[in-house]
Amino acid sequence: MTYQLYHGSCHCQAVKYEAEFDMAAGSNRCNCSLCSKARAWFLFVRGDKFKLLAGDDMLSTYQWVPPGRTEPGLTYRFCSRCGIRLYATGELAQLGGRFYAIHLPTVDDVDREELVRAPLNFFDSAHDRPDRSPADTRLM
Template sequence: MQTYTGSCHCGAVRFECDLDLAAGTRRCNCSFCLKTRMWKVFALGDGFRLLHGADALSDYRAHASEWPAGHVHHYFCRHCGVRGFSKGYLEMAPFNGWFHAVNVATLDGMDDARFAAIPVQYEDGRHDDWDHPPASPSYL
């Protein structure tokens, strides 16, 4: 576990989070993750702290008929549009309550080699099968 800082493109939103990138990250092909190009890693419980920019955040929640059924808040900077994280609540393991899905691409101080070394698990969210990759994940 390591503490990372992150920010949006314009710097209006800044956060820190406790993450274990070596334990893996996720890329999903559901319509929302695919269109936003979300590359997520989870900060559980109090492992996420918004440092600056609460007033710069806009919130999107999916329609009740869609995953994640309105119970996950997808935050993005209203100035530059970058989606740095989402916040949700799931009682099932490994979440066991509140969590933040942090966009790996918004972590500060990462170079190409560090990004390339992060393990990625691909999820077939399009078919509600988050434990298995889609047939061809190369586009993710």
């Protein structure tokens, strides 16, 4: 793992963050009902590798309960002024506890070629199988 420090922001620049991650580890697309509408494209960052630099007071929150669950899985944060989703937070033991799922298009200083080279993973959350890729990923 080669961690590098990146910077991200929303469209109106009210919210800014920095995060360390290994771009070579790849990024993710998901087909759950929310990710489909938001065209989510994200990567996971450990809680201790993320720092909100500005705009905490501008962030709004959204949660939803996936079918078959009793409580929300993730907490989504987006800018209340420009509407851009910046990240979601959750807890997962394999990611060392608290994690951030950063919306990749909000990262400002990632190299385009580095992004193209990195693997793209697909999660079949629409069928409650995020551990596998859906049969059809063409529009994800």
